[in-house]
Amino acid sequence: MDYLLTEEQLAIRDLARQIAEEKIKPVRAELDEKNEFAWDIMHVLAQADLFGLYIPEEYGGFGGGCFENCIAVEEISRACIGISVSFAASGLGCYPILLFGNEEQKAKYLPQIASGKRLAAFGLTEANAGSDAGGTRTTAVLDGNEWVLNGTKQWITNGGEAEIYSVIAMTNPSKGARGASAFIVEKGTPGFSFGKKENKMGIRSSATRELIFENCRIPKENMLGKEGMGFLIAMKTLDKSRPGIGAQAVGLAQGALDESVQYARERHQFGKPIISFQAIQHMLADMATQTEAARALIYAVAKFMDSDPKDVSKASAMSKLFASDVAMKVTVDAVQILGGYGYMKEYPVEKMMRDAKILQIYEGTNQIQRNVIGAALIKEAASSKK
């Protein structure tokens, strides 16, 4: 379907597609197998100016928005979401600075992230604080002109590879959620180290590690926003980034659909290509329809978000929820269409199906997304009664 993209958006799409085809497809299986971070591809994406799509031009970015970023993420994801999550997680780490940073913080960090010279990451999750971010144990205590951080963040995408971290820590644990604050921590700061690299089911080329803070001292001015704003910053950041997860899902589903159609045309059984059988056609038709519906929703939500509305939580949650469920279903069906070959690592759909599962889990499980949507419905109904 033609979404009437602008010339700039088409240029982004074509460039990201070219990188996906020429640079990512040839190496994705090996990176997956070796659990290896794709630095070469990160450099290609940086050189292509794609890291700063959503960052204003005054900070070295392209001056686009969530939509432009989603276009790039979708195209990269057609080839590999292990790579696209490394790319997109730099944005996740950047949003707290972009949305809540002061002028000095923006001037210092945004150009580095926009150019792709340094990757960013976002540290929220902990062993006992997943869906319930209120369980955060990492603390930050002011000592003179420095904040002293202690605690461990878990499953942090780009952990170890990124150099700029936006981290949520409790500055006043007695206040619960209102006692959290956000900080910028740079790799190399004494007392800041990384745990082991996780051995994952999918997105294996992405780095997922613990962030360990042991009396890690950072300058006072590295606090983002005001003290106590930590969870607000985290929630606004996730609102912004969720359509990006949706875009990963759309790209992945499209990639799996493309493989399925191509295979079904080439594979002969009973003397005919299997695509001539209605059973296959109907599966492909559903996969294509669901993928297109997910794309339409992601694009609509991304454009809505770029109009700077007051509350985007519901739409943002819907985009992530719907698209990731579609990606899971479409990749499962892709493996089914390829049959025994689909189950083998020689064909890419096996990896795609393994990769898809994380989309229903990270950046808020799909159950949490339904909670967000449900809460919004209750709020809307209550306010319309007045």
Added chain:
Amino acid sequence: MNIAVCVKQVPDASEVKIDPQTNTMKREGVPAILNPFDTYAVEEAISIKEKVGGKVTAVTMGPPQAVEMLKLCVSMGVDDATLLSDRAFAGADTWATSYTLGLGIKKLDKVDLIICGKQAIDGDTAQVGPGIAENLGLPFVAYVRKVLDITDTTLTVERLIEDGYEVVEVSLPAVITVVKEINTPRLPSLKGKMRAKSLEVKPLSAADLGAIPENIGLAGSPTKVFKVFSPPVKGQREFIEGEPAEQASKLVAKLHELRVL
């Protein structure tokens, strides 16, 4: 450092078919691409500029549609582009092409270095690079595989030769041709693509260059093509069977028989 990089639009070799009647290439409907060897020249020019500063200008002689290729160069990071385009340039062989490109390069601000791909994949002559050097009276190094050092006045390179490489230092300005071992060409960047979209290239004609009419195009080309043909496929082949040692001795005997050895 002002660098000129000479580029050529060629038919995509993977799409080319030969007309069996005329023995010429069927160019209709074949996409035109940047000569693959020239992409290494473009990359090298850009990476030298990134190291020492300056400006890179892509220069081509060709029809108006060659602008698309120049825009591709700009999207990769080339700063400016010059198109030499005139019906009078048509039919030029390597001599007339070198003369014309030489005049085009003279039109640019003081050029310190001229980089060409080692050859174009359509003609495969590898003559235009040295031809430009000759026309401009500049030193020339062919088949450069690595740039070792560059100063305001000298360039030190490794050049590929049959049984290895040699290190050559040359005074600037100079002309070099590069081989594919020299680098991995980058893809376009988004900012480059946007700049390329708004780029306006004003073609320079024979008159603009002050070209002598007898030296350009078909009239200025000493090469006369009498016949073009694709060699017929001969079905003569023989498989030598047996253990490796046995195969080797049979092969040597065969080569003696054919008087190759």
